[in-house]
Amino acid sequence: MLSSLVDGAARLVPGYAGAAGRIIPAMSALYIFWTFGASGAISSAGQAMGREEGLDNNEPRKHINNLSGLPLRLRSAHYGLLENFPAFALAAALAQMLAPNNREIVNLLGFHVIAKLFVYYPMYLLDIPSPRSLAHLSANAAMINVCWRLAAGAA
Numbered sequence: 395m396l397s398s399l400v401d402g403a404a405r406l407v408p409g410y411a412g413a414a415g416r417i418i419p420a421m422s423a424l425y426i427f428w429t430f431g432a433s434g435a436i437s438s439a440g441q442a443m444g445r446e447e448g449l450d451n452n453e454p455r456k457h458i459n460n461l462s463g464l465p466l467r468l469r470s471a472h473y474g475l476l477e478n479f480p481a482f483a484l485a486a487a488l489a490q491m492l493a494p495n496n497r498e499i500v501n502l503l504g505f506h507v508i509a510k511l512f513v514y515y516p517m518y519l520l521d522i523p524s525p526r527s528l529a530h531l532s533a534n535a536a537m538i539n540v541c542w543r544l545a546a547g548a549a
Contacts, residue, residue, distance in 0.1 A: 397494025397497060401511075415494040421507045422486050427507040428511050429479050433472040440468025464519070471518035477511060478533065482506055485540040493548050502543075509533035 404410055404420035442449035444465030445457055461469060486503055493499045510530040517526035 396501045396505060399508055400501055403508055416489075417500050418486050418503060419495060421443070421500075421504055422483070425479070425482060425507045425511065428515075429472075429475040433475055433515065437469045437472035438537060440465040443468075467519055467521060474518060475515065478510060478530075478537075481534070481537045482510075485537045485544075488544050489540060489541045490543050496543075496548055499540055499543060499548055502540045506533045506536040506540075509536070525529050 400417070401412065401423070404425060404471070405412070405418050407420045407423045410416065410420040410423075423434040438449060441458065441461065458469060482503070485506075487500045489503060510533050513529035514526050514533065517523075517529065
């Protein structure tokens with residue numbers, strides 16, 4: 395079932411056709427788009443919502459300490475993705491080099507992306523802490539698991 399979810403998530407990337415060895419780049423593209431594109435734009439919108447005057451584009455970070463409620467959650471969810479991206483990027487790069495067709499490795503990487511984008515992020519916005527925390531913890535465990543498996547010689 396996880397393999398089907400991972401394959402389905404990868405197919406959200408325009409042009410991805412399921413070619414062998416390309417699922418890790420597809421999952422990476424999805425994660426990069428959402429982390430640096432979509433959630434960044436949504437975070438900016440939240441910062442604009444958090445001020446009567448709208449977003450101060452000259453000093454956009456000047457007012458972040460005054461955010462609360464949904465505007466703060468929009469920004470915090472975005473930063474939560476940014477904080478976890480380096481571990482994913484390292485694990486994905488190593489996996490693509492060392493084990494691009496290892497389905498367990500691919501599924502762990504895919505699980506991380508699915509947990510962060512489809513559970514963690516929306517639960518953060520909806521202010522539902524338990525599933526958000528579980529998604530965060532399990533997504534990080536998946537990244538640790540990928541690196542341990544690769545270090546142990548998974549190919």
